[in-house]
Amino acid sequence: MNDHPTEWLSAYIDRELDAEERAKIERHLLECESCQAVAAELMDMRSQVEDFYGRLEAPRELEQRVLKELDRRAAASALTKTSTAAVPLVGLAALLALIVVYGASFWKLFAIVFQFLLTAAYVASHVAASIPAVWGTVLALSAGIFALSGWSLRRMLRSTAP
Numbered sequence: 001m002n003d004h005p006t007e008w009l010s011a012y013i014d015r016e017l018d019a020e021e022r023a024k025i026e027r028h029l030l031e032c033e034s035c036q037a038v039a040a041e042l043m044d045m046r047s048q049v050e051d052f053y054g055r056l057e058a059p060r061e062l063e064q065r066v067l068k069e070l071d072r073r074a075a076a077s078a079l080t081k082t083s084t085a086a087v088p089l090v091g092l093a094a095l096l097a098l099i100v101v102y103g104a105s106f107w108k109l110f111a112i113v114f115q116f117l118l119t120a121a122y123v124a125s126h127v128a129a130s131i132p133a134v135w136g137t138v139l140a141l142s143a144g145i146f147a148l149s150g151w152s153l154r155r156m157l158r159s160t161a162p
């Protein structure tokens, strides 16, 4: 027999052939000792490879260890990012200075802004722990709202200042 399907044998052994191709190879293997030998060799090689990768299989506790490490890193990065919250805190200090200068009538507004900053920091730290990419958006948003409140405070100060 001349047309040995040697190039198909590997696919046959890896079960990558459709039913028709499979049947063709099987029919050929029944009557061709040469291809039977090649198929046996390929099968042997395959089982050796599987054996090799089987020994490389990850230890069972690896997943737990990876998850724990990810948790630890998320917590660490959340901590690092909390220190970036110093930026709105500087703004808050500036606001405090304004209040000291302009008197107690702005305590209520201050309390609202402070409450907002607290909420923003709380939300930011929690979001950062799960989805770091969102944290920047939250920070930008809170910075924007903070700037807006600062702007409206200035407007208010201008309209009520003597």
Ligand SMILES: [Zn+2]
Binding pocket: 001, 003, 004, 005, 028, 032, 033, 034, 035, 036
């Ligand atoms: Zn053959």
